[in-house]
Amino acid sequence: MSGHTIREKFLKFFESKNHKVMPSASLNPATYGDFTTNLTSAGMQPLVPFFKGEQTPPHPRLASCQKCCRADDIEEVGKTWRHCTFFEMLGNFSFGDYFKRESIAWGWEFVTEVLNIPKKLLWVTVHVSDDEAAEIWKQFVSADRILRFDKDNWWGLAVGPCGPCSEIFVDRGLDKGCGQPDCAPNCPHEKTLGCDRWGEIWNHVFQQFNKSPDGTLTPLPRPGIDTGAGLERIAAFLQGSGTIFESDLLQPICDYVLQIAGEESEMRGKEGQKERFSRSGLLTAPTTQPPNRPTTLAVRVIADHIRAATFLLGDESPVIPSNDGAGYMVRRFIRRAFYYGWTGLNLREPFLHKIVPVVVRIFREPYPELARQQEGIIQWVRNEEERFGQTLERGMTLLEELIEQHAQKNETVLDGRQVFRLYETYGFPKELTVEIARERQMTIDEDGYQRAEAEHAAGGGKVVVGLGAVVEADLATLRSEFLGYQTTSAQGSIIGAKRAENDWLIVLDQTPFYAEAGGQVGDIGTLRGAGFCANVKDTQRHGDAIVHVCEVVEGTPQVGLTVTADVDAIRRAAIRRAHSATHLLHKALRTVLGEHATQQGSLVRDDYLRFDFSHFAAVTSEQLRAIERIVNDAVLEAMPVRITFTTLDKAKKKGAMALFEGKYGDKVRMVTMGKGRQPFSIELCGGTHLSNTAEVGLFKIINESSVGANLRRIEALTGKAAYDWTRQREALLARVAAAADTHIERLPEQVERLRRTVRELERKLESLQAKAAASQADALLAQAHEVNGLRVIAAKIDNLAPEALGTLADQIAAKSD
Numbered sequence: 001m002s003g004h005t006i007r008e009k010f011l012k013f014f015e016s017k018n019h020k021v022m023p024s025a026s027l028n029p030a031t032y033g034d035f036t037t038n039l040t041s042a043g044m045q046p047l048v049p050f051f052k053g054e055q056t057p058p059h060p061r062l063a064s065c066q067k068c069c070r071a072d073d074i075e076e077v078g079k080t081w082r083h084c085t086f087f088e089m090l091g092n093f094s095f096g097d098y099f100k101r102e103s104i105a106w107g108w109e110f111v112t113e114v115l116n117i118p119k120k121l122l123w124v125t126v127h128v129s130d131d132e133a134a135e136i137w138k139q140f141v142s143a144d145r146i147l148r149f150d151k152d153n154w155w156g157l158a159v160g161p162c163g164p165c166s167e168i169f170v171d172r173g174l175d176k177g178c179g180q181p182d183c184a185p186n187c188p189h190e191k192t193l194g195c196d197r198w199g200e201i202w203n204h205v206f207q208q209f210n211k212s213p214d215g216t217l218t219p220l221p222r223p224g225i226d227t228g229a230g231l232e233r234i235a236a237f238l239q240g241s242g243t244i245f246e247s248d249l250l251q252p253i254c255d256y257v258l259q260i261a262g263e264e265s266e267m268r269g270k271e272g273q274k275e276r277f278s279r280s281g282l283l284t285a286p287t288t289q290p291p292n293r294p295t296t297l298a299v300r301v302i303a304d305h306i307r308a309a310t311f312l313l314g315d316e317s318p319v320i321p322s323n324d325g326a327g328y329m330v331r332r333f334i335r336r337a338f339y340y341g342w343t344g345l346n347l348r349e350p351f352l353h354k355i356v357p358v359v360v361r362i363f364r365e366p367y368p369e370l371a372r373q374q375e376g377i378i379q380w381v382r383n384e385e386e387r388f389g390q391t392l393e394r395g396m397t398l399l400e401e402l403i404e405q406h407a408q409k410n411e412t413v414l415d416g417r418q419v420f421r422l423y424e425t426y427g428f429p430k431e432l433t434v435e436i437a438r439e440r441q442m443t444i445d446e447d448g449y450q451r452a453e454a455e456h457a458a459g460g461g462k463v464v465v466g467l468g469a470v471v472e473a474d475l476a477t478l479r480s481e482f483l484g485y486q487t488t489s490a491q492g493s494i495i496g497a498k499r500a501e502n503d504w505l506i507v508l509d510q511t512p513f514y515a516e517a518g519g520q521v522g523d524i525g526t527l528r529g530a531g532f533c534a535n536v537k538d539t540q541r542h543g544d545a546i547v548h549v550c551e552v553v554e555g556t557p558q559v560g561l562t563v564t565a566d567v568d569a570i571r572r573a574a575i576r577r578a579h580s581a582t583h584l585l586h587k588a589l590r591t592v593l594g595e596h597a598t599q600q601g602s603l604v605r606d607d608y609l610r611f612d613f614s615h616f617a618a619v620t621s622e623q624l625r626a627i628e629r630i631v632n633d634a635v636l637e638a639m640p641v642r643i644t645f646t647t648l649d650k651a652k653k654k655g656a657m658a659l660f661e662g663k664y665g666d667k668v669r670m671v672t673m674g675k676g677r678q679p680f681s682i683e684l685c686g687g688t689h690l691s692n693t694a695e696v697g698l699f700k701i702i703n704e705s706s707v708g709a710n711l712r713r714i715e716a717l718t719g720k721a722a723y724d725w726t727r728q729r730e731a732l733l734a735r736v737a738a739a740a741d742t743h744i745e746r747l748p749e750q751v752e753r754l755r756r757t758v759r760e761l762e763r764k765l766e767s768l769q770a771k772a773a774a775s776q777a778d779a780l781l782a783q784a785h786e787v788n789g790l791r792v793i794a795a796k797i798d799n800l801a802p803e804a805l806g807t808l809a810d811q812i813a814a815k816s817d
């Protein structure tokens, strides 16, 4: 039975028992507001608020297949039949609904009647105190197969729901056991004699308590059932009792690793390969290696770790490599896998990224998010392994020397300060040093390491290491990794810094800050590290370096210092809106005005865009209305925005707008909006975009003007700015209506009425003035003086329009005749 079939049958089975099937939650627990672990580490974790009564479940009975990842037993991976970092956990859950009786009965039914596992191979365990569960089990198995344990039958994470549990074990075969008289499930000889006979495949947790950080247990408001069944283990057992690496969920990955190693060794000659294998000590025989399947520990570790990294990087909320937390876990998986390839399979060139498509192919159906992000995952893995490859090459030589020095002096504890130096100077991870040392029966001086680390931190990271000489050098010779397509916050190390008048120009090895390009403005935000804080005012690109233009508010930038780089994420979101809207506008312009209306220049700021395009006349207000409507319709259609990488030729064949041909390299980044064979818009673009056009919110054109011969400009707003602009217009209208003593709706008639009144009043005024002028004429005539036989009137007349003054003069003349 394939792994996919088992998953499907499990969910269907519990659906038939009136469970609501939930999709797997993200591997990143922060997405559902849980910060107790770095990664989702149990099937029940996303459901904790339901057990704790903080939220109401959508149904009292749920079932799921949850993506999980734990690194607690990372060093066991590949050495036992069952250990892995990433795994899928099948689970059925009850919140204040059914309890032990139903859970045990249904679990048994599924295992024996759907999976058809022979009853003679099954054993169960219960908690020492749990007579009730033991009693229920007696209906299904004989009493001698119901074993009682204390710690082994209590389940809970560090904090949160917990309770006694009851497990189902399969007998994987005498040949895999230790042969001791007391060999049984939870065999005491598992660690010491490598007993691998018993496989726990099902765990009913009777969730009854909540454990707080101080260890106190309080009853749960909604006690219930939390079942966990490891998909890989079940698949491995059903598919021939091999290890999980021989199951169809991992075997194709192992095969491909071997293929890569084989191709590589063919190129290098087989002898060299053999020698490396035995020298590295990594040919430790796997405990249950079936014949004709030459898997090695290295192959298994690589297969497990690259599968985990693929799922983490391809999560709905991708976990990207960084120096701490969940990000460090994915980095560690990639590095550890690379190390095993290097030492175990003699692989020197980046190879892990090539395995990603194999993982995606296996899991693309149940987890479509992987296929959607495949290109991005490959890039991340490749970047990581390329960088780590250099570190490993240098670090391994130094570590070998260090080990050699100690060995000569018969010392088995590596100097902590030197191990720290290896990390700080060459980026060689401590846990790898520990692991390699352990292979040589050595440990490291943990206290000495901690002291060296504390001294380094106290000095504000002043030890200028590795790239120290780059300060004040030409920043354009540096290279930064851009992380901003995936995140707005990440850690990076300062690799160069330079004064520029009152500012500092700072370059990190990796940064989420977008440097101004393609019309899109540079990001702003902050850089913070030990004793250091800077406001980033702008970001610019110099060659391959992303340069943060900073106002330093605390400390001075030291090369080697690790900083947290936080982009102003609200502004960035607004920039993404404006940028995606620019693509929609471009398409709408060509639809309304014709294909000639192509982009000639653009500026993309937060929620503001300016777009210059070729056109021979002013765009009429009807055309503007049509353009605006097309864009807003595209927004309302909520089209997915997809980013893919391809060649320029292929992109053009698809109809992509590629306007600045000189600027594109071999691989182009293609931004597609809309689905199907003829998407709404395809453009080549390096900018940061939305994931769906609906996020634009509202698109509003605010101006159209001429900026040169046959060159027009449209300015428009998106999102919040478009909304604010509309609100301001509305407020203005309300003020006008209030001044006109009416409502906005009646404003047009009221204005017309007022204009009529004004015209009438003007006419009345004119006739009144004429009358007044006539009476003034008599008075003025009476003031006339004789001057040399002529009658002269000299008078100052105020407040009379020029025409009225003319009329007055005419009247005086007429009367004086």
Ligand code: SER
Residues within 6 Å of the ligand: 041, 042, 043, 044, 091, 155, 203, 204, 205, 226, 227, 228, 229
């Ligand atoms: N929470 C338990 C486990 O993870 C059962 O789902 O094993």
